[in-house]
Amino acid sequence: MRAKRAKSYRKAMQFYQQAFGFREPYQILVSPDFILAGVSKQVPVKARLEEAVQGQAKFLVTHCGISELLKTTSEFRTQAITASKEFEKRRCPHQEPIPGLDCVREIMGDENKNNYCVAVQDDDLRAKLRTVPGVPILHVKQSVVVLERKSQVAKDASRQMEKDKLGLSELERSMLRAVKKQANEARNEKRKKKKKTAGPKGPNPLSIKKAAKKPQVPVKATKPSQEKSTGNASATVPVVATSGMKRPRSEGETSVQTAKAATASGNTATSEEGAKHKRKRNRSAKNRGTANDSAAASQAPSS
Numbered sequence: 001m002r003a004k005r006a007k008s009y010r011k012a013m014q015f016y017q018q019a020f021g022f023r024e025p026y027q028i029l030v031s032p033d034f035i036l037a038g039v040s041k042q043v044p045v046k047a048r049l050e051e052a053v054q055g056q057a058k059f060l061v062t063h064c065g066i067s068e069l070l071k072t073t074s075e076f077r078t079q080a081i082t083a084s085k086e087f088e089k090r091r092c093p094h095q096e097p098i099p100g101l102d103c104v105r106e107i108m109g110d111e112n113k114n115n116y117c118v119a120v121q122d123d124d125l126r127a128k129l130r131t132v133p134g135v136p137i138l139h140v141k142q143s144v145v146v147l148e149r150k151s152q153v154a155k156d157a158s159r160q161m162e163k164d165k166l167g168l169s170e171l172e173r174s175m176l177r178a179v180k181k182q183a184n185e186a187r188n189e190k191r192k193k194k195k196k197t198a199g200p201k202g203p204n205p206l207s208i209k210k211a212a213k214k215p216q217v218p219v220k221a222t223k224p225s226q227e228k229s230t231g232n233a234s235a236t237v238p239v240v241a242t243s244g245m246k247r248p249r250s251e252g253e254t255s256v257q258t259a260k261a262a263t264a265s266g267n268t269a270t271s272e273e274g275a276k277h278k279r280k281r282n283r284s285a286k287n288r289g290t291a292n293d294s295a296a297a298s299q300a301p302s303s
Helices: 003-020 032-040 045-053 063-071 077-084 100-108 123-130 152-166 170-194 224-230 251-299
Strands: 026-030 057-062 088-090 116-119 137-141 144-147
Touching: 003 045, 003 152, 026 045, 026 100, 032 045, 032 063, 032 077, 032 100, 032 137, 045 057, 045 137, 045 144, 057 063, 057 100, 063 077, 063 088, 063 100, 100 116, 100 123, 123 137
Parallel strands: 026 057, 026 116, 057 088, 116 137
Antiparallel strands: 137 144
């Protein structure tokens, strides 16, 4: 075999090993028409098949295939039967023998579960096997055993298997879904705990204008003439108008204003009481002076 062809066959079998798990010794399922073709062209079948797969091989032939060779009328019948006796017998599920090609077709099915290489000459069966992923197909061509190129179905199946290996398995996907569900439930519980009770919201303290400080005006004492007219009326605190936005007074501000008003009214009452005492003293002093003058006048000698 030429070196270039041997290299291409070696690469092909490495592809089947890596993608579909083929191992030596390779199992080669041989059809009866392949045995007849090899004998008719004087091809050492076993040696050429091992060269084609580039490794050790184990050769299998079905009971239906042997029955077909026994019934054939070819001139190479005796040589074919002798060659088939060197192969290992592969059991098939048929009680009554059927044609060898139909038996191989049923054994292969839609999947090559047993990793068989198939040596067959029939064109229809080879076309059917090209639709099954991972089936190395061999046939005799001009006294040479040829290993066919990888089919497109085998290439697509290999790519899909690589994607499945790199991706997540079904068990890993289910575990990931369970973890995500638990994480979402924990997040929802935290949100419910952090949620405040519904109610009126206060104004933003950063958007409220600060209130201007009111100047404290001292309370002046009233004059006696004004006290008569006003009587015991309490002094009023002047209201200073402030510019800017009005806002309602809080309870603290109201209490402070009430205390200031009480202090101012107390100061006014104290000043009025002081003025009354002063008037009383003046009147008593005036009365004492009048009494002294009258006593002196009475004691003076008459002229």
